[in-house]
Amino acid sequence: MDTAPERRALADRLTTSGVLRPDSPWRPALGAVPRELFLHPGVFLPVDGGRWQPVTALGTPPEEWAQIAYRDESLATQLDGRLTADEATETVTGVPTSSSTTPTTVVGMLEQLDVADGHSVLEIGTGTGYSTALMCHRLGEDNVTTVEVDSQVAARADAALEEAGYSTWTVTGDGLLGHPARAPYDRVIATCAVRRIPYTWVRQTKPGGIILATVGSWPYGTGLAKVTVNDDGSAEGRIIARSSFMHARAQALVPLAGDLSARTAYPDTERPAKFPPALLDEWMPAFLAQLTAPGAQLVRATAGDGTQNLYLFDAERESFAAFTEDTSGGTVRQGGPVALWDAVEETLTAWRDAGSPDIASVRLHITEQAHTYWIGDRQSLRWEHRII
DSSP states (O other): OOOHHHHHHHHHHHHHTTSSOTTOTHHHHHHHSOGGGGGTTEEEEEEGGGEEEEEESTTSOHHHHHHHHTSSSOEEEEETTTBOGGGOSSOBOOOEEEEEOOHHHHHHHHHHTOOOTTOOEEEEOOTTSHHHHHHHHHHOGGGEEEEESOHHHHHHHHHHHHHHTOOOEEEESOGGGOOGGGOOEEEEEEEEEESSOOHHHHHTEEEEEEEEEEEOSSSSSOEEEEEEEOTTSOEEEEEEEEOOOOBOGGGOOOOOOSOHHHHTSSOSEEEEOSSOGGGGGSHHHHHHHHHHSTTOEEEEEEOTTSOEEEEEEETTTTEEEEEEOOTTSOEEEEESSSOHHHHHHHHHHHHHHTTOOOGGGEEEEEOSSEEEEEESSTTSEEEEEEOO
């Protein structure tokens, strides 16, 4: 089936929504690259109860497959690091570990990358290879290097790229290390989230080059960072938007083991919470909490009586905060050498006093030794994460 009409319609929708500029050089790429090729052997569609329905390209009528392929939504292509749609015959449970990201996000990031003819790009996280193909069409296949940590995912992407006519540099490896063999690059783009931008990416980017990546340690409340590399080897920029991606495999959160109520049974302190923990359901407060307690996990759990409990754990620093909500706002119990919620509340208070600015107000500076984030001047709302 010729999907050229669907490709043109996708480009039109993205132009109408303001994601794609009317005269964008990415428009020809959208018209040329068939997204359906990059969804083989199939996808998992969400159904009720947290389950997934496998849908394969071979087992679906072409018109229906095209409708799925050109939806403006993310499509899970792998569950639990191994399962693909052709290996499942009925609905299944599982955690998505690879996907084809929504075209709005893909194209929006490519527009923000500010590429020019002749630029070389390092892509971290090949995934299905669709965004790789768009860059190959725009820049030429020899100017695109893409790194994927999962060998099976990389093999499928490489096969799809070849079928689409692009023999680019597809590398299987840890994207957090970049790919020094083809450095330096004009641009680096990550299609996975990272806790912080690895300095290896900065080192492998030319002065004046741009790095675009989603930063943060939780599944949400993360921000799209756009930084420019300086002549002195540092990089500086800002958070330009909210953004959510699967984390790099090496940085994916591991569920906390053991009975959480037992692990928090003996707190050092207990007091009323100045801010309700539900505030962390909001994007900017969640992002600020991650800056303040970068090693902590936010965990929601249901007790035997149906009570919803919320915990903030930092396993490395052996510290926790546990919350109990009530009519007055809630109580926080804390234990360990670091009072996690005290630090988060201090940040949230300063943020509120500054007028509750949005995530796009955050700036950052990267060196080999540290990442520094701030809002306003560098002396007010400021966080420094030492690396060495």
